[in-house]
Amino acid sequence: MAATETQLMLSVGLIEKDVNRDTLWVWCYPSVSSDLRQVLLSKCCLTQDSREFHTFVFGQFCRTWFYISTVEVQEPTALNKVTHFSIVVTAKDFNPEKYAALSRILCRMYIKHGSPVKMMEAYVTVLTKGICQSDENGSFLIKDYDIRKAFLAGSVKDVVSQFGLETIILYTALMLKKRIVVHHPRIEALLEFTRVLPTLTWHRKDWSILHPYVHLTDTELEDLKKCPGYVAGFVDPEVSNRSDLFDVYVNLPDSVITVSQSAKEAMAMGKLHKDVGLLIVQSAEDAERSDSQVIKDISVKTKEILANLAALADQCEDSKITLESLKLHHFPPATENFLFHLAAAEQLLRI
């Protein structure tokens, strides 16, 4: 419903960098808790010492999605003493395109008028009506930005072309709700890559496991550990030493996937995995098929496996699987192991 959708937006904030090279959180509506404010300031590229300028970054913290657009102020402007500013929009849903468009409009308004009041008007209009006028022709409509489009915006084919058959490791980890950590020094590449990974488990459509931009600070890591399984993106190369944080480590610039010692047993792979892996690779390599078709192919195979699992569960009493019941079928050990853990992930295991 359109009404509940607008309740997804939580707050909007403004960070400015002035001629004294000082970065301040200057304004927000309605309010932002101080923890979240700290985190947002650390994510904003204006507070970082390096001169890299990231136009748009997004991430998740405490089940809140934040979207930060940064703009450099060009003369002439109504803003004096401000060299750069960032607009932060926090929301409950994952939809980078929608919030990127919204923040662009808000940025332009702020530059033009020099005061956040106009910006807030536009924000409130979007909040109440789901639509707002933009400076360019046309207006911003919330309903233009469907969530499915956000889910499908990434490219699975790129992931498969980078990792080939090793994509099956990522698939397995996601299916078994393991912890994946991805590292890349550039945040844009990180965001682009990590947002695609939940599409491999399309049947769940759960993007709350995605934490694309995390720093190695205590508050963020505490929050991360609350999720049993996640896909976390780090810009800091130190994360490779933190084997307590991951079961699978993806070194994106070198295209290397490592499974940590503790998870090797659960992630053992056999013939079933090989089949699925080959299917993924074949489907992605086919130039005729688009990204969404590839995702569909993968999800079809996943449903097949889950259907098998459900059938196995039905054979047992109270439709829950036990290890003994699996052993009766004399699967190869890797497949048996995989099915056992998958049952746990899909809540099919008898307790």
Add this chain to the structure above:
Amino acid sequence: MEEVDKILIHALKQVGTEVSEETGSVRQFSSELIVEAVVRCVRVIDPGLGGALPTSLPPGMSARFRVGMSLAQACQDIGYKGEIGYQTFLYSNEPEIRSLLMFLVEKLPRESAEASDQPQGKSAVLQRAIAAAIRAQLSVPWLPPNCRLPLHSQTQSPGALHSFHVQPLSLAHCSPGKKPLKEVKDYHRDILPPVTAQPSHHASVVASILEQHTAELSAAQEWDSEWNSQGLLSRLKPQEYRSRKLTRLRKRIEEQLRSAALPSPESASGGPRPNGDLSELLQAFRGSAPSDHILTKGSHFTHTQKFTFTKTEPSTSIPFVHQSDSDVQLRQQEEQLSLQEQQLCSEVDQLTADMKHMTVTHAQVLDKLKQRELGNSEKEEKMQVKKKTIDLLPDSDDNLQKLKALVEASAKRVVHLASQWEKHRAPLIDEHRRLKEICSRQDLESSQKLSEIKSVHDKICVSTEEAKKKEETYKQLVTELENLPQDASRSAYTQRILEIVSNIKKQKEEITKILSDTKDLQKEINSLTGKLDRTFAVTDELVFKDAKKDESVRKSYKYLAALHENCNQLIQTIEYTGTILREIRDLEEQIETENGSKTVANLERILSDYKAIRQENSALAAKVREG
């Protein structure tokens, strides 16, 4: 001349000649003195030549003559270019003697300049003394213990050596600014033993004190240099700086421990157990325990491995047992034990499988719980909204309108509030920025001042170094000056030289003046004579022309000629007088020099010596004739 003589006398005294205090100049030297001086000088200059020469004149005339000849020969061998013979020594002549003595004194080898070149600072003196002592000790040959003299005991036996053993000492000094407690003072006064009694071995006292002092000194120096370079720049107080440094170092240590404790991801040989103790330790540091699962899983693996290994061992050992009574008993025992082992193994297997199952189900349950909780909160929210909607449902259209109006009104109000807030916020932000600018400007100024302070500090260091060096060199020079011989003062030399130079300058000026005067005079004379000749020639002609006709003119012509002739003679006489005067002056000078060479006295002596030699000759001839 007196200064020259003084220098000569001083040099001769240094060589060893006994010159009495009254002889102030070379003129007063007697022949004996001359001979002694020359011989001593020659001995110093060339010991080979001078060794054969006696220092005093023998009484016999011929011997004296011989001595004089050999001395003259020696002087010529050394390199004296002037005219020299036996007469220079026996019938001496002041200028000749002076020049000979000056030549010899110059030829004297200079004092070795080594000592004055070496730096005479205290440490250099000490080092040279140490080097000399070590050289002396090294030159003494090593002797076996039985043959050693007490002289060698210090340097060649190891008894006097101690190993460098250090013990910590506690000193009773209090740090400045802090008053020590009364108990501490009492402890220091009554109970703490003195520093020399604190170490367990008396031999380690020196070592301990040295160690303590060097440690304190180096710590103070390091702190000084660190504070001056980084501490001042950080603009913190010393305690704050130290505490920050401490926290920084602690963090680094933690990171290092963590990275060192983690096993490498490539070590996959047969399920190795991670360094359980150290990672447990790190867990204790961090105070979180979610990775207990990992540790227990690891231990499962090792347990299963251990037991699988032990299980295989007894099974392989069974077929090797022999068939005999005691062996049968052993066999039975072994069977029992193997049964027990199998039981235990199966139990352990069961337990591991259970634990594995438990962990997986635990994860599943947690996941479910989390999902349920989230679902609950979402549903609650939805329920709230639905409840409110249901409440408003009866009068839906009206309420909808009301809601819309309410929403718009609150939106407007919120915007209005925002603009009001903006009115307050903007000036505050501006103020903040302005103050920040001032602050950064002050920072800039203070950092400039800091750099100035640093440069001044450096300059101070450099200047103190220079001052120290200059003081040292001053002390050295003062001691050197004191050590220098106090006679023949240098300033007298320099003054005399300067006087002579100025005199010579004046004389040169006068000479040039006189020369120029003479030149002018000569020019005038030349011009006048020329003029005279020309005038005479003209008048001569003129008058001669008229002289043929007139008698009076002829008479005047004769007078003119006579006048000219007489004047010429006058001029010649004057010139002649001048030359004679010059000759007189030259002769007078010659007379003086001849007088100075006391030729008369020498002639008398020569005559007397000649008579003496003739007497000796006749005496010798008589002796020869007799015997």
